[in-house]
Amino acid sequence: MIQIPKVSLRLAIFIVLLFSSSAVLAYWFTPKLETQAMPENFEVSVPKQIGQWTEQPNPYLQVGLVDTNDKDIDQPYDRVLMRSYNTAEGEPVMLALAYAREQSQDVKIHRPDVCYQAQGFAIKSRQVQTLAIDDQHQVQIVRLVVTQPARLEVVSYWIRVGNEYPVTPLNMRMKILRDGLEGHVADGILVRASSIIEDESQASAAFARQEKFMRELVAAMPSNQASVLAKF
Structure with missing residues (x-):
């Protein structure tokens, strides 16, 4: 017959408290998902229709939203939209939105810098600017001029991760790390506008046009959905 060791009442209480506290600590330190209302x-x-821009067909294909050279990485997006808009004066802008409910070190939004290079473009210039998207809020926006033999393109984009706008890979990793240490898992979104130009001298006007379009995009969306694009 197997002898069951006797356990004192004090030891039994200690064991129960130990297991209970472990469960509480596990719950307490489990990262909590913090998102805006995910767009349906x-x-x-x-x-x-966004300001003076109307959705219209575009003969150019947009550059994809993932690094096509990385075959091992998971699809990081829960919602994606790619459209082209134009004005009556012929001022086309291509829009790409990519929303991810969870940002982690392993699966996170792909920066356009990487995606364009992976699809055969060379980056001619890169600048970081502060863009006022309304009277009270600003975002950190990246401007790219990219080229391949048959195409010259200007790109304006921002990436929101939680309540920040990281502009470098290190910025993004540190934001995700800080969130993890605080027990949070943030959502994120890429907001990208791009245009084909004929000559690099047209880049400044194209950037100004894109940023006007992006401000009007935020203003044109319902408030609960606009807060997905930028932290209000």
């Missing part, structure tokens, strides 16, 4: 459908929430 960008096709519905993003207007087809």
Whole structure:
């Protein structure tokens, strides 16, 4: 017959408290997901008329939103929208939105710098600017001029991770690390506008046009959906 060792009442209470406290600590230190209300459908929430721009077909294909050289990485996005808009004066802008409910060190939003290079573009210039998206809020925006033999393109984008706008890989990793240490898992979104130009002398005007378009995009969306694009 197996002898079951006797356990004192004091030891039994200690064991129960130990297991209970372990469960509480495990719950306490489990990262908590913190997101804006995830867009149900960008096709519905993003207007087809944005200021003076109207959705129109575009003969150019947009550059993809993932690094095509990295075959091992998971698809990081929960919602994606890619559209082209134009004005009556012929001022086209291509829009790409990519939303991810969870940002981690392993699966996170892909920066356009990497995606363009992975798809055959060379980056001619890169600048970081502060863009006022309304009277009270600003975002950190990246401007790129990229080229390949048959195409010259200007790109304006921002990436929101939680309540910050990281502009370098290190910025993004540190933001995700800080969130993890605080027990949070943030959501994120890429907001990208791009245009084809004929000559690099047209880049400044194209950047100004894109940034005006992006401000009007935020203003045109319902407030609960605009807060997904930028932290208000």
